[in-house]
Amino acid sequence: MKASLSVEFESFLALALGEGAPDSPQVAPQGELFGPEPRSPGAQGCDLGFDPGGAVRELRAISPRLLDLVVKTWMSEEGLVDELRLVIQETRSRGSCFLEDYSNRAVRSLSSARARVDREIDRFTGLARFSPRRDGLYAAIIESDHNILSALMPRFALRFGATPYAIVDMGRLLAAERRAGRTSLREGEEVLSLLPGGGADEARDLWRRYFGIIGNPGRASPLLRRRLMPERYWKYLSEMGGGAEPGP
Amino acid sequence: MPLQRKPYACIVLGMELGEKLEILAASARCDASFASSGSDRRPRSGGIGAGAPSGVCHSFSGDGRCISLLKVLYSNACRNDCAYCANRASSDIVRTSFSVDELVRLTLDFYRRNYIEGLFLSSGIFSDPDIVMERLIEVARVLRVEAGFGGYIHLKAIPGAGERLLRLAGLYADRLSINIELPTAASLVRLAPEKSGAEILGAMRAMGDAESEHTRDSRRIRHTPNFAPAGQSTQLIVGASPESDRTIILLASSLYRRYALRRVYYSAFMPVAPDPRLPAAAAPPLLREHRLYQCDWLLRFYGFKAEELVQEADGNFPTDVDPKVAWALAHRDFFPLDVNSAHLGELLRVPGIGLRGARRIVATRRQVSLGPAELGKLGIVMKKARWFLSAGGRPLCAPPEEQSLRLLLAEGPREVPGASKPGPGRTVESQMEFAFP
Incomplete structure (x- = not known):
């Protein structure tokens, strides 16, 4: 079984959190994307000490909407890592209400990307x-x-x-x-x-x-x-x- | 077997399934409802399918409508002779019926391939209403109980069917509906003499009562079965009878209020056969239908009352501007609203501000003070909204006098076939209103 999707997401998450990306894909799917699955034997996670599961839990604790924004930004494949990093930092310090500050360019960019992804998901759910x-x-x-x-x-x-x-x-x-x-x-x-x-x-x-x-x-x-x-x-x-x- | 005992038309038996499907889908396409939302039914163990609360479009037909359900009639044989209906008894069309098994197989096969969210099943009245209703219920029962189908089922209630059957139907269906068809009892008598307004409203009341009882019981008894979790809806034909938009929208508002209907659908009348009782409309009044839907939206989501929406002397919506703009133009003293202090309900009355925009304004102004630059970024249609808003005590734009503003906000010439035809006697308000039970 391939783990590429989870690895890609974890690398993206590490970048967005300013943790640096893992050097090589070593992490098995974490369950956020495909339901709970065991780590493959010998998988050590990220050598840099980045704990993707912990990061996901932290984002969810700040706001489930923030986690959704991170996941959808990754799905969009539009980059936007700098914007995401800024939004995560601001949301950590100002609370989840920052996600509703649509006068902020980064919030708008990410919200638009999320809307495009949601629309695509809805479309293919039917098509x-x-x-x-x-x-x-x-x-x-x-x-x-x-x-x-x-x-x-x-x-x-x-x-x-x-x-x-x-x-x-x-x-x-x-x-x-x-x-x-x-x-x-x-x-x-x-x-x-x-x-x-x-x-x-x-x-x-x-x-x-x-x-x-x-x-x-x-x-x-x-x-x-x-x-x-x-x-x-x-x-x-x-x-x-x-x-x-x-x-x- | 009712079909053989009392043939109201020549029914073709032994027809190939594809042919039946084409005939019985064509017979059902005048029904506007295609919605599959409002139900979050969970799948049964070992079964297939579940409800999708927000509905799903699986394709779009040639008329641009979302296809979400397998919409067919059980049978297009009908003993009623409604003037506006393609399946009326006097129509010279091929009559046929599905069997229960055929409908179940079609639904499951289409569902597994992700063509549909479920089944929309109606029928011509080929026999006693109770017998017709029993056939529809049997299809739903087999799907739910024997096939373990958890997808969406919309059943039409047959006028005249007993209350016991309506209550049974609600246990299998996600949505029940009965078409009120025409806005007044007088028009119903004229165009659909076999139907009775009191009977239709009685069925709505019975379904509404059953829904309330189940809701009440479910608070006390844990395993109370769901009763039509997506509620009930109805449909009105627009343009086949002389009633004004005001009459139609007041009726719709009453239906929402009295019977807790989830949706009223408006269907522009399309002539199917010449009939002296019907207006000689060359094309369906699509713009009128569109205005009614806009108004319906304002009733359900924007806090407007039906009584305040139709301003025109003839009781019809204007064609040049939408109903919200028309209301705003008639209530200039209500504006301008300060975008930094107006509450949500007030913002929703501003042309160019929709539900999402209003919520965004309220959320964003907690962080920053809003001005024209910020509003543009929030997805507000400034071309319309700027005339009705102020910020920091100053209007965003000095509004011109009413006629000029109306021209600025007009939607422009729009060629919608049949839209501006008033139809015979459309302004006459002599019709008898429905007596609500």
């Missing part, structure tokens, strides 16, 4: 399309503007119950798979093994027929639809002519 594979796994492909895989996975845990499912982020070659209540990560070429299967799917054909008829022709507004669901999201939407790429 991720799962296809059943012969092995019983439901798999979806996404290509998101932000690194939202870790936020999407828990959202689908309730939807799928005990049914195994996976989401593949083709843009980043990252994938997460959930089976029997545990989530595991894959990256690089390994994600290809989780791609949805191709071939006929009666439910998909029925969905296309439903979609073709449910709009009211007397109120047709393709511009409005394009605004609400921009074309870049159509690639994997079967109803918009896209579809899951066939797996191996």
Whole structure:
């Protein structure tokens, strides 16, 4: 199992807290992103003495909103480390009300980044399309503007119950798979093994027929639809002519 | 089997599922509701699905509406002959019905692929209302109990169905709704003679009472089952009858107040077949529908009262400015408001300041004193708001006289088909109001 997401987040967190980044990725997933998982044997955390779990607890104790801001800023992949460092420092000294000071440029930048990430999460919560594979796994492909895989996975845990499912982020070659209540990560070429299967799917054909008829022709507004669901999201939407790429 | 015993139209049996889906989805698309919010139902052990309290859009149809649910009729066979309805008894259309199993399978298959949040199920009245209601409940029961489905279910209450069935439906559904259809009893008599306003309002009251009882019981008894946790809603057709916007919005306000409705939907009338009882509208009155939704929002989230919102002599909203701007222009003495001291409720009355903007103003002014520069950064639409605000005792902009200000705040020419057609007798206020039970 790969730990890249957690490691990336911990490095980002260390930078934002002014602790310096770990030299090498040695930390196993911490549970903040993918639920409680044991540290891998021999993992020592950060050699510089940075304790990511402790940092997360501290941020949460200051304000859950601050922790959310840190996580979403990381997901945005927009950098903003200097702004985040400033906001963390100010919130530590002035309290969580600083997070509502929208006259502050750093607060505004981070709030905007968080809003973009939240919007992307909401969009893919609706637009991720799962296809059943012969092995019983439901798999979806996404290509998101932000690194939202870790936020999407828990959202689908309730939807799928005990049914195994996976989401593949083709843009980043990252994938997460959930089976029997545990989530595991894959990256690089390994994600290809989780791609949805191709071939006929009666439910998909029925969905296309439903979609073709449910709009009211007397109120047709393709511009409005394009605004609400921009074309870049159509690639994997079967109803918009896209579809899951066939797996191996 | 009611379909075979009493055929109100030629029902095609043995039709392929895809064909049925197309027919019964097309029959349901005039219903405006697609919402899947308001329920945080947890998944059953071994089942699938859960409620998403804020709702999820899974796609957008060609008319730009969010697709969140599988919205279909159980059957489009109907013995009623409502003038505005595509499925009315006298319509020459193909009639068909789903089976319970087909609907359950479709819902689960679509849900697993993340196409939908759940099911919106209505039906033509193909038999006795109780029998129709029982079929809808059976679909919901099989989904909930046998398939362990925790997703969203919106059931339509069938007018005339017994109270016992409505209470049963609420145990399986997240939302119940019954369409009031037209704003007055007189219009209902004229356009939907088989329907009764008293019956519809009676069903709303029964569902509201059941919801209150369950809420009360749940405070005392831990395992009280949920009753329609997303509440009830209704729909009004706009433009099929001569009532003014004032009549419509007063009715909506009463429904929110008396029956604790979560939503009233407004659906611009679209002619489906020529009928002398209907106005000869060339296009649906979409701008009118839009204004009603804006007004509805002001009622539910901005603290406005229905009585203060319609200012025009003919009882209709203006087309050039939105209802909030219209109210502000008619109440110039209320402004300017000091952005550093006005309370939240007052800020919400300022054009250009929405809910989020008002909350941001209140939060930010605890840290710094606000002026025009700061307001622009808070996401306030200064083009509108600056005429109604002051800071440090000075107005942000010296407001011009009313007509000039109206021109400045006008939305500009907007070609919305059918929007400005008054329709026959639209200004006549002679209609009989509903008698609320």
